[in-house]
Amino acid sequence: MTGRPGAMPPKYLAAKRNLLQKNALPASRASSYLRLMLTANTDQLTGRATGALFLAAFGSAWFALWLVATHRLRPATGALVSLGLLALVLTGSWVLRHVKRLPPPAPGLANDLRRRRERRVFGVVNAVQWSAIFFAGWLLPRLGLTAYFTPFIAGIVGLHFFPLARLFHYPAHYITGGALLAWTLGCLFILSQLEWQASVALGAGIILWLSASYSLGQAVQVLRNTQPTSAPK
Template sequence: MNSSPAIASRAKRAIGAMFFTVFGGAWIALWARFTLDAPLAAYALVALLTGGLLTYVYRVYTFNRPALLAEPASPADARRSRLFHLVNAGQWVLIVIVSNVLVNLGHPEWAIPAAMFVIGAHFIPLARLFSYAPHFVTAAALTVVALLSPALQAWSGAGPIGDLIAGLILWVSALYAVAWSRT
């Protein structure tokens, strides 16, 4: 059996994976909204898939939660938590500012890819903060998709295909965090 810190780490990754799951579902629902003729059926499917993945991730969390609760709180954990909240708050502030600037400059079509880029980029400091290298992969994948999103949409003719890819990236990241990652 894994050591208690490793099990606690798995519980922490599962918490992040829950967010990845929900936000991945939101990106896919956004794609469905602008792409599919039957968005209600697509929303139901996205909700079903999101719910299934969320259930799995939550089960991983509850299975490993006792080790997380047994860990003593440390000043390093408090600092990490503060920095995490600062990075996330900064991400949302930057998304709002960049989106407003783009809309006011007459380029509202760039707002979503710009938000995707900021979201991807925010994983870089989180990778360092949590010493979790897979966040670098998520960051790279999301930022590349954000940069290619307008070209992907034009090439595919399938609406904002970058939104679908971003959602799938987050779902794969969630699965990796709880099913395959050993760090």
């Protein structure tokens, strides 16, 4: 990149002008809003869109478990879940496609180290999560606590969002994790064991889909607001 040190790239300036024109935002707010996505970098948008796709897929799995547990798995109900998943996947694909049009993250040692740390911590968090789930799947039936397996999974999934929220500087993950934990504990304390599996699964599916929808909605809004337009003549 050429130009004086610290100068904003032309795409940033065009996107800022477009944002100001379309939304009449104060210049300071537009600058901070765009800096988050254009200079704090496209890695965040890509990561959140990819994460939302995983949330959509796992949310669909929870919905499928709920349908099976309640004996409601039929072509019509399966089609509804599939359509919801398809809508989220298409939106996530749109985000990932349009992120490629934004300025790439600035190269440098700091960004490389950050990405390596994120990959390492993300891998550790998920390894711990899945190890705990597989261990519980082995242990709980042997203790006669099979009914606790589904709530345990939902609780572990909820907990794993907390380190990810800190790692990726994404406070919405705290809400997702807290909602999963609160829902699971509520089911354990309020409902009978016979209702745990279906109720936990339904709540987990709803929470994960809402989280995916929120992440994708924010990304779509940012991308639409940062599409450069030609300068007025």
